[in-house]
Amino acid sequence: MLKSKASPISLEQRNATRLRVLEHIRTKGAVPRIEIASALQTSPATVTAATADLISAGLIKEIESEAQSKSGKRGRPKVLLQLDGQSFLVAGLKIARQMISIILVDFEGNEVTSHKFPLDNARMSPTDFVSTIQKALEETCAKIGGSVGQLAGVSIGVAGQVDASRNFVHWSSSITERNFDFRSLLSNQLPCPAFIENDANLVAKAEQLFGLGKGLKNFLVVTIEHGVGLGIVLDGKLYRGERGCGAEFGHTKVQLDGALCQCGQRGCLEAYVGDYALLREMTVTGQNNELKTASDIHDRAFSGDERAASVLARAGQMFGLGVSNLINLFDPECIIVSGTQKSFEHLCTDEVMARIRNGVISVDAALPDIRVHHWGDLMWAKGAAAYGIEQISILKVKELAANAS
Amino acid sequence: MLKSKASPISLEQRNATRLRVLEHIRTKGAVPRIEIASALQTSPATVTAATADLISAGLIKEIESEAQSKSGKRGRPKVLLQLDGQSFLVAGLKIARQMISIILVDFEGNEVTSHKFPLDNARMSPTDFVSTIQKALEETCAKIGGSVGQLAGVSIGVAGQVDASRNFVHWSSSITERNFDFRSLLSNQLPCPAFIENDANLVAKAEQLFGLGKGLKNFLVVTIEHGVGLGIVLDGKLYRGERGCGAEFGHTKVQLDGALCQCGQRGCLEAYVGDYALLREMTVTGQNNELKTASDIHDRAFSGDERAASVLARAGQMFGLGVSNLINLFDPECIIVSGTQKSFEHLCTDEVMARIRNGVISVDAALPDIRVHHWGDLMWAKGAAAYGIEQISILKVKELAANAS
C-alpha cells in the first residue's frame, strides 16, 4: 500500500461527494446514475466514480430493472442503484428507566429482530452501563443465532446531555457519573464502533432517514414520552447547540412563575404536558389512585370525565403555545410530532392544531406542515439505529478513501 | 480573455477560500500570512495565492510592521495584512416610520458621514420607495462632496419579511405593495449593487462583523426598538428559516391567551415589552397623556413612581422569560441584546439577568454570555452597512475569479 499524498481537502471533498450520493440513494430508493448526477448537480463521470466506490464497499448495489422493457423507450436502459440492505447489521439501543430496548436493523433500516432487556437499576456506573449493554446485545444477537461480532456498529440513545462527536456524556439519568468519556470503555468492550447520542436527536435522525423528514432540509422533531423533547435539523444536519446538548424544549417557559417542574423551575412546558404533570393535576380531583399513566387519563376523559378532559385540554393548549413558538422562531419546513404511545392523542387534536396555527405570525407563504407520527414502542431504538447507520456509512466511506492509496 | 474551463466546484472552492481569508483578516485586524494559514488550517502557499488576489482586487493591503524590530526575534519579519479601508464606500440605510437613516462607511466599516432624511409617508409604493432612497443617498453623498456614483454598494434595512437572496420583499411596513421583487427597480435606479434585508438580521450582521459577535459562530441578537426582533447566526451564517423571513421573537407567546398584541394575537412577548404595550399599561394609571415613549416611563419610574416601576418590572420579567426560552432552544455561544435608546435599560437589570439565568436548564458548561450593546441611533443603518460590506466582498471575490481567465 503506497502512502497517499492526497491533500486533506481533496479527501474531504471526495468523501462528501460519496456521502451525498449515498444519501441520495437512501432517500430516493432505486435511482439510475444519470438522475443522481442531475439531482446533485454534478457530472455523470463523477457519479460513475462515486458509485463504483460505494459498490466496492458493499454499501449499494445495482439491481435489475424489470420495468425496463415496459418503458418502451429507446436507448441504453437505466441501471438502478439501491442500498445494499444485506451489507451491514446495526444495533440501536434506547436506555430507559426500566429496560433497554434493542433493535437490529440491516443497512436499509429494516428490522431484523428486536429485544427488551429489563433493568434493575435505572442508574448505573459507566462500567456497569457498558457491560449491561453488552449483555443486552448478546441476548439480542442470540435471537437470530448470531453474535455481537457480526455487528457493524452499535448506537446508544440516552436521555440527557451528550456530546455525540466525542462519545462524551455530560449528564444522563441512566448514568451515575457526570462528564464521562465513553470512548475507551466502548472501544475496549465492544467489537465494533459504538456511538452515544441524546435520544431526542436520535428520533430526529430516524425521521430524517426513514420517517416523515425524509429529504427535508429544515425541520423539527418534537418527541413525546414522559416528557417533551426536541430534535432540530437545520440544513440537513442535526443542530446540537454550542454546548452539544439537546434543545430543552420541555423546559421552555410557557407561564411566568407557573407550575412547578421536576427540574425545580416554574412554568416549564413539561410541567403542564408531562405525564407527571397530568397525574398531579388529577390528584386535585381525588382520583389519581387508580391512574398511572397519561393513557389512563385519556381513557377517563373519553368516557366522559370532564375533569380529566379539562386536564388534557389544558395540556394541549400549553403544548400548542410551545409549538407555535417553535415555528415563530425556527420557521421550519415541517414540524413532526413523534410519540410511541397513544397517550399523546390529546396533543394532536384539531383544537391544538388550530391553536398552533393561530399562534404563528402569518406570512403569505403557507404554514409549515405539522405531521404527527405514531411510532411503535421501538421508536427510540429505531432512532438509535438510524444514527448508527449514518455513522457507519461515514466510517465506511472514510475507509474507502484511506484504502484507495 | 480566454474562455475558462474551470469547473464550477473549483471556482466555488476558490471563492470560499478567498472569502475565508478576507473574513479572517476582518475579524483579526492586522495579521501575517503565516497566522492566517495556521488559523484556517491551510498551507502558506494557498494563503500567498489568496492574499495576492485580494490585494490585486484592492480589498486588503500590506502594512509596515513598525513593531517588528522591537520583537527582537530572528527570522524574516512577518508582513502584516489589513483591510484596505479606502477601497470602497458603502451606504447603509434604515427605513423607519418618520425618516431614513443613512450612513456611509469605508470598507472597514468606519463612518465617513451620516444623514437623516425625513419621511412624510411611512408607507410608500415601491417606485416612490426607491426614488426616495435615491434622493436620500444623493443628499448624503453631497455632504462629503461626492456623488452616488462613487458608492460600491447600497444596503437597505426594512422592518418586515424579506427574502434577501432575491431582493424580494414579502411584506414590509414601509411599502404599500406585498410580494414585490425589487431587483430590476433597484438595478435600474441605482448605479451600484443594492441589497434589501430585514432590519433585525442586519443588526446581527453588524454584531458579527464589527460588534460583540466578532468571531463567534453561534449567537443570537435580540434587537429592541419599538418592538422586539431577533437575528440568528448559526455556524457563522445568518439563519433565515424556510420561508426566508426573520424569526418572530416578538410574537412568541409568553402567556396563554394573554395581552392583546398589535398583530391581533394574544400573549405575544411584544404585547408585554413593546413601547405601545408599556404606554397602554400606563393608561390604567391615568397618566399616559404626558407619556410618549418608554423612556418617559423609565424617567417616571426612576423618580419614584411605583406604578411606572411595576410596569417596567413586568416587562422585564416577560423579557427574561423569552430570552431564557431562546437559550433553552438554541443553546447559543452568546446572546447580544442590542438597542439604540436608553429606553431598554429596564430589560437589562440584574433582576432580568437573574431571571434569564434561572430560566435556563443548567448544564455543567457555563451559561452563554449575555451581552448588552448600547448603540447610537445609527445602529440599524450600521447594520445595513455591515451587510453591504459583506455582500460587496462576495461580489468582488466573484469578479476576481471571473477575470482570472
Place this chain on the structure above:
DNA sequence: GTAAATATTTTACCGACTGAAATAAATATG
C-alpha cells in the same frame, strides 16, 4: 561576515471534478 531562524514565494505534483469522446445497450425503421 556567517550561521540560524523565520516568513514568504516558487515549483512540481496530486487528485477531484469535468467535458467530450467512446462505448454499451436498448428501440425504431425499413
Place this chain on the structure above:
DNA sequence: CATATTTATTTCAGTCGGTAAAATATTTAC
C-alpha cells in the same frame, strides 16, 4: 435482419485548487 437513433454509462485527457518541499528573502545571533 441490418442499420440508424436514442439514451446511459464509462473512459480519457485536461483544468484547477491545494499541498509539500525546495528555494528565496530578511531578519537576529554570534
